[in-house]
Amino acid sequence: MPYLIVTYDIREERVNKVRKILKKYFMWVQNSVFEGDITEGKLQKCRYELLNTINGEEDSIYFYSLENRLNYRKTVMGVEKELTGNIL
Amino acid sequence: MPYLIVTYDIREERVNKVRKILKKYFMWVQNSVFEGDITEGKLQKCRYELLNTINGEEDSIYFYSLENRLNYRKTVMGVEKELTGNIL
Numbered sequence: 742m743p744y745l746i747v748t749y750d751i752r753e754e755r756v757n758k759v760r761k762i763l764k765k766y767f768m769w770v771q772n773s774v775f776e777g778d779i780t781e782g783k784l785q786k787c788r789y790e791l792l793n794t795i796n797g798e799e800d801s802i803y804f805y806s807l808e809n810r811l812n813y814r815k816t817v818m819g820v821e822k823e824l825t826g827n828i829l
Numbered sequence: 830m831p832y833l834i835v836t837y838d839i840r841e842e843r844v845n846k847v848r849k850i851l852k853k854y855f856m857w858v859q860n861s862v863f864e865g866d867i868t869e870g871k872l873q874k875c876r877y878e879l880l881n882t883i884n885g886e887e888d889s890i891y892f893y894s895l896e897n898r899l900n901y902r903k904t905v906m907g908v909e910k911e912l913t914g915n916i917l
Contacts, residue, residue, distance in 0.1 A: 771836055772838035791906060801910070805903050816892045
């Protein structure tokens with residue numbers, strides 16, 4: 742299953758909506774970063790919800806898709822957010 | 830050469846310093862995301878500079894290291910920042 746790193750830069754007035762959507766599909770790992778395995782079908786749904794929420798001329802979301810979760814090495818400097826129990 | 834995606838969550842008072850350091854080594858692609866190829870030696874230097882700048886109890890920097898730049902697929906929703914000419 743592909744593993745995604747999702748980063749976003751969203752205007753204040755929409756950022757909570759975007760976070761709520763991303764939180765349904767991914768784990769929240771840093772202020773503006775989510776991660777997780779996702780099926781192609783769920784990713785389509787997620788993208789559809791996001792497209793209906795963001796302003797395409799002001800907001801930005803990047804999807805970095807890796808073949809699987811073994812395909813990268815992550816190192817953390819400073820505080821690391823827990824992968825579970827993220828409260829919005 | 831490894832390809833890195835670097836995301837950060839830094840307190841306001843230190844964020845400009847952190848950006849200036851990252852800008853020397855990577856391309857600035859989104860508000861809190863940098864990307865780029867980097868040698869192991871340069872990465873060590875970059876990490877050393879960052880360690881001397883951040884507060885390890887409040888700030889956070891994630892380094893996602895991929896084997897090379899062909900090892901992921903990036904899709905952008907909304908605005909895409911140019912990979913060159915980022916002005917701090």
